[in-house]
Amino acid sequence: MKLQSVNAFLLMFAGTVVIGLFYLGVTSPSIRHIEQRFCLNITKKSSENVLLQSPQGLKYNQPSVLGPDGKVGPLAPWLAPIVSEGSFDPTLIDAIYKQQNITVATTIFALGKYTVFLKDFLESAEQHFFVGFRVHYYVFTDHPEQVPDVNLGEEHELTVMTVNSSSRWQDMSLGRMKRLEMLIESGLVNDADYLFSLDVDTKFYGRWGAETLGDLIGVIHAWYYYTPREQFPYERRPESQAFIPYSEGDYYYGGAVLGGSVKCVYQLAKACREQLDIDAAKSIEAAWQEESHLNKYFLYNKPSKLLSPEYSWDDKKSKPDQIKIIRYSHIPKNYADVRPNKQKLL
Numbered sequence: 001m002k003l004q005s006v007n008a009f010l011l012m013f014a015g016t017v018v019i020g021l022f023y024l025g026v027t028s029p030s031i032r033h034i035e036q037r038f039c040l041n042i043t044k045k046s047s048e049n050v051l052l053q054s055p056q057g058l059k060y061n062q063p064s065v066l067g068p069d070g071k072v073g074p075l076a077p078w079l080a081p082i083v084s085e086g087s088f089d090p091t092l093i094d095a096i097y098k099q100q101n102i103t104v105a106t107t108i109f110a111l112g113k114y115t116v117f118l119k120d121f122l123e124s125a126e127q128h129f130f131v132g133f134r135v136h137y138y139v140f141t142d143h144p145e146q147v148p149d150v151n152l153g154e155e156h157e158l159t160v161m162t163v164n165s166s167s168r169w170q171d172m173s174l175g176r177m178k179r180l181e182m183l184i185e186s187g188l189v190n191d192a193d194y195l196f197s198l199d200v201d202t203k204f205y206g207r208w209g210a211e212t213l214g215d216l217i218g219v220i221h222a223w224y225y226y227t228p229r230e231q232f233p234y235e236r237r238p239e240s241q242a243f244i245p246y247s248e249g250d251y252y253y254g255g256a257v258l259g260g261s262v263k264c265v266y267q268l269a270k271a272c273r274e275q276l277d278i279d280a281a282k283s284i285e286a287a288w289q290e291e292s293h294l295n296k297y298f299l300y301n302k303p304s305k306l307l308s309p310e311y312s313w314d315d316k317k318s319k320p321d322q323i324k325i326i327r328y329s330h331i332p333k334n335y336a337d338v339r340p341n342k343q344k345l346l
């Protein structure tokens with residue numbers, strides 16, 4: 001009996017000590033500090049690995065761009081939104097990103113005769129592209145004197161980047177990855193939060209705003225959003241670094257638009273440039289130059305947000321009912337007039 005009460009007393013005492021220590025523990029600054037450091041570590045680690053990588057050779061069904069209702073589906077199968085008319089509220093999404101006081105850098109390449117496209121591109125961008133946001137255009141050209149003087153909106157600025165000419169249009173197009181990589185390495189775009197690279201032979205017809213912002217952004221090509229994956233014009237020769245087997249593929253992405261955070265765009269541009277260099281050393285050029293390498297990159301590094309073909313249409317293609325609005329589109333061009341060489345080298 002006596003022994004039992006001693007035991008009970010000891011138990012109570014130990015319990016009080018444990019509770020006391022626990023209270024001291026959670027409130028003491030040193031423990032909280034450790035806890036905070038732990039949380040910060042977790043945050044830092046997860047923010048460092050924003051890439052949604054998937055393994056090569058994985059078997060799964062090709063996702064459909066259009067849902068059963070015939071409209072552009074709201075999500076890719078890795079749960080990335082597919083941005084299309086009706087999937088966002090422009091007032092709300094702009095207001096959210098306005099609060100973050102962001103800067104959007106945009107690279108445009110206009111080499112050789114492509115300077116003719118700059119006026120329409122810039123004038124239409126000023127009407128539709130990130131209106132009300134800080135925008136910094138970087139125009140890469142070998143003819144700086146041909147960059148038109150376009151009235152820019154408040155907080156919009158343009159820097160001309162003079163580069164050497166190339167004799168082949170393929171080099172002008174695929175040289176974009178290297179120049180993008182170098183631009184970011186130079187630190188010039190350090191003030192930017194997001195970076196887009198856009199084709200210049202295009203025009204904006206509708207709003208393009210904060211709904212397009214995210215870590216890694218790709219656009220679904222207007223000509224292939226209903227095509228079976230084995231018919232995508234991916235590079236099919238295994239000798240090329242851009243090779244994708246017939247059994248793989250999510251979407252066919254357009255090479256005219258890429259974007260994301262400066263860090264993710266850097267990783268993309270560097271990876272594609274490295275693959276392009278390996279191909280060049282073997283004298284092999286992918287079917288659609290950097291667009292082929294971009295498709296390979298996006299297959300294994302999934303975009304965090306996809307833009308529907310509204311964001312990269314083609315004036316030569318009539319608008320089907322599933323597409324509610326055309327925001328940015330290729331304008332018709334006479335290839336023989338604007339390109340220095342005619343034959344595609346395959």
Ligand SMILES: CC(=O)N[C@H]1[C@@H](OP(=O)(O)OP(=O)(O)OC[C@H]2O[C@@H](n3ccc(=O)[nH]c3=O)[C@H](O)[C@@H]2O)O[C@H](CO)[C@H](O)[C@@H]1O
Pocket residue numbers: 108109110111112113114168169170172173198199200201221253254255256257288289290291312330338339340
């Ligand atoms: C809709 C779409 O996704 N288009 C892609 C496609 O056709 P495109 O026929 O649209 O290619 P393109 O002639 O527009 O070339 C792509 C870009 O490279 C630049 N450029 C090209 C040639 C030149 O002489 N000077 C010059 O500055 C310019 O910024 C142009 O917009 O294939 C290209 C590569 O083969 C790119 O992947 C394009 O993005």
Ligand SMILES: [Mn+2]
Pocket residue numbers: 199200201256330
């Ligand atoms: Mn183009």
